[in-house]
Amino acid sequence: MLGTTKMIKRLACASLLAVLAACGSAPVGPGFYRVERGDTLSKIARGNRQSVQNIARWNNLTNPDSIEVGQVLRVAPGGAASTSGALRSGGSGSSNASAAPRPTPAESAPAAAPASSISLVWPADGSVIRRFDGANSKGIDISAAAGTPVVAAAPGTVVYAGNGLRGYGNLLILKHNAEYLTAYAHNRALLVKEGESVKRGEKIAEMGDTDTDRVMLHFELRYQGRSIDPSQALPPR
Numbered sequence: 124m125l126g127t128t129k130m131i132k133r134l135a136c137a138s139l140l141a142v143l144a145a146c147g148s149a150p151v152g153p154g155f156y157r158v159e160r161g162d163t164l165s166k167i168a169r170g171n172r173q174s175v176q177n178i179a180r181w182n183n184l185t186n187p188d189s190i191e192v193g194q195v196l197r198v199a200p201g202g203a204a205s206t207s208g209a210l211r212s213g214g215s216g217s218s219n220a221s222a223a224p225r226p227t228p229a230e231s232a233p234a235a236a237p238a239s240s241i242s243l244v245w246p247a248d249g250s251v252i253r254r255f256d257g258a259n260s261k262g263i264d265i266s267a268a269a270g271t272p273v274v275a276a277a278p279g280t281v282v283y284a285g286n287g288l289r290g291y292g293n294l295l296i297l298k299h300n301a302e303y304l305t306a307y308a309h310n311r312a313l314l315v316k317e318g319e320s321v322k323r324g325e326k327i328a329e330m331g332d333t334d335t336d337r338v339m340l341h342f343e344l345r346y347q348g349r350s351i352d353p354s355q356a357l358p359p360r
Contacts, residue, residue, distance in 0.1 A: 154199035158190050171198040183258060193348065237346045241303045243276040243356045244324055247340045254354065261350035262306070262343035265330075269311060269338045273328035275321040276305050276342070276357075284313050291341070292333025297321065305353075308341035309333050 156167055164187040168175045179187050181197040190196070249267030253260050275297055282304070283296040291308040295315065298304050311331025321327055332338045344353040 154197060156196050156198045158192055158194045158196060160192050162190065162192075164188070164190055167196065167198065173198055237302070237351060239302060241277060241299060241344075241356050243305070243344070243353065244274070245357055245360065246276045246305070246307060246342050247271055247273050247330055249330075249340070251360075252339065255350070255352040257350065257352075262341055263353055265340045265342065266338065267330055267340075269329075269331055271330040271340075272326045273307055273310060273330055273340055275323055275325050275327050276344075276353075277303075278323045279305070279321060281315050281317050281319045281321065281327075284315060284317050286333065290334055292335060293328070293331065295328055297327075302347055304345040304348075306341075306343040306345065308343075309335045309339055 156171065158167070164175050164178060164184070167190075168178050171178075175187060177200075178184070178196060178198060181200070184190070245265075247265050247267060249265040249271060251263055252266045253264035255261065255263055273295075277297070277299045279297040279299040281295060282298045283294065286293050288294060291306070293308075293310040293313055295307040295310065295313055296304055297307075307328055309331055310328035311333060312329040313327070314329070315321060315327045330338060330340050335341070342353060344351055344356060
């Protein structure tokens with residue numbers, strides 16, 4: 124019975140990683156690499172004939188051990204590969220070109236504009252303490268009192284409810300259609316279960332501080348598996 128429970132947890136975690144990261148679902152340009160399950164920065168550096176220090180510097184990584192599945196990394200100097208070239212899916216890029224200026228976070232994780240749109244409501248009341256930047260922040264952080272209601276930003280289905288992904292605490296993921304997901308992290312309580320359908324504005328969790336150092340909601344919007352700025356789909360406050 125214990126072995127069965129462990130197997131279920133592993134499968135749930137693997138499913139979550141696939142939902143959040145959607146590894147390989149979108150192409151990356153020459154000179155970039157999408158992190159896959161089992162990758163380390165050292166392994167990526169060896170595969171692209173680069174040093175760990177260079178890749179960490181080009182991607183503003185303060186902790187080389189903190190890369191995530193699905194994350195897009197620059198693996199060649201800024202001038203080593205033309206981003207106007209044909210896109211390719213996954214793989215690595217390398218070049219012997221001379222070093223170029225350090226890329227900005229936006230260059231480190233380029234994102235195509237969504238071909239469709241979605242309309243969201245704010246998932247919680249509170250103060251926005253961190254905004255999306257595409258590199259260090261893949262969503263927005265909203266701070267309020269513990270227990271503040273967290274609501275579904277759009278109608279959808281709960282595809283994950285648990286705490287199997289490090290750094291997210293008690294996490295909910297809602298699927299809204301074939302292209303869009305939203306994620307709600309660090310909750311103290313989850314009020315819905317996997318497979319449930321929820322309405323826009325329905326209470327789904329209570330704000331908390333699981334796997335973080337303060338009470339807040341970390342909210343992400345994903346388009347075809349890639350993080351995009353939620354504020355573009357949220358009404359002004």
